[in-house]
Amino acid sequence: GYTHQGWLDWNNGLFYVNDEGDERSGSVDSTTTYVFDVSDIYNPVLVSAFTNGVRSIDHNLVFRDGFVFEANYMSGLRIYDARLDPIAPVEVGYVDTYPAADANQFNGAWGVYAGLPSGTILVGDIDGGLFVIDPADAMTLPPDAFALAAPADAAFVLPAVDDLSWEPSYAAVSTALVVSADPTLANPVVDVGLEPADTSFPIADLGLATCATWYWGLTAHNLNGDTDSEIRSFSIGAVGDLVADGTVDAADLRRFKRLAQVGNLVADLDGNGVIDAADRAIVIGNQGVVCP
């Protein structure tokens, strides 16, 4: 290889490094940049390498505010989002300053500057000259696909303790959580905006009716479009279905007693702040109720 240049992410103790020899020598198939952990400066460790799958050479890079901006010769400016996983940045945009080709040769962009207060990116191109780029205009891809985590599809939940959870979506600038009684998420009863880094939401905070099945999904958004998750369902049993399985029975009464013994307010079924005979009466009164 030929180690050319790099930039520090001070917060994470990482050093992003361009090797401009690996693509030429054939030791890698596509543009590859390396990440070193330099939090112990006397013991740097190569922790990962990342690629965008394009066949060009990486030359100069700048790290700023969680993004890696690279001047990658024939493939131009490449922008990687390192905010969610600093050792596995994901390409979220580009401006190909050398449209004629993407080979591993020394034409195109070889300098990048990301230090302007405005956030404007400057790129020097051997053939095309100076490019002045608003990174928002370079974001060319919608957010990455992402999976829902929990609960499992069609599971029963206990709203007082269970959360909805999911993977983050790279390159999202906002995320919406939608809950509906309809399997297509039409007419949502919940449509709440979240931060892209949020990966869970308490079911209790959704204010959903009990004895019902609910459908949920998320949409990740950025300037280039929306990426929807799958749609899953979960069901909430009758009040007192403390072993969440859709039926209120003796097992729920046993669980109520255990929760009450330790003062766990999950057993405060009427929500008045104390666990007492009134709560126990709810579990007993609902014995045999099957929901939804």
Ligand SMILES: [Ca+2]
């Ligand atoms: Ca390289």
Ligand SMILES: [Ca+2]
């Ligand atoms: Ca190109």
Ligand SMILES: [Ca+2]
């Ligand atoms: Ca039950």
Ligand SMILES: [Ca+2]
């Ligand atoms: Ca109570």
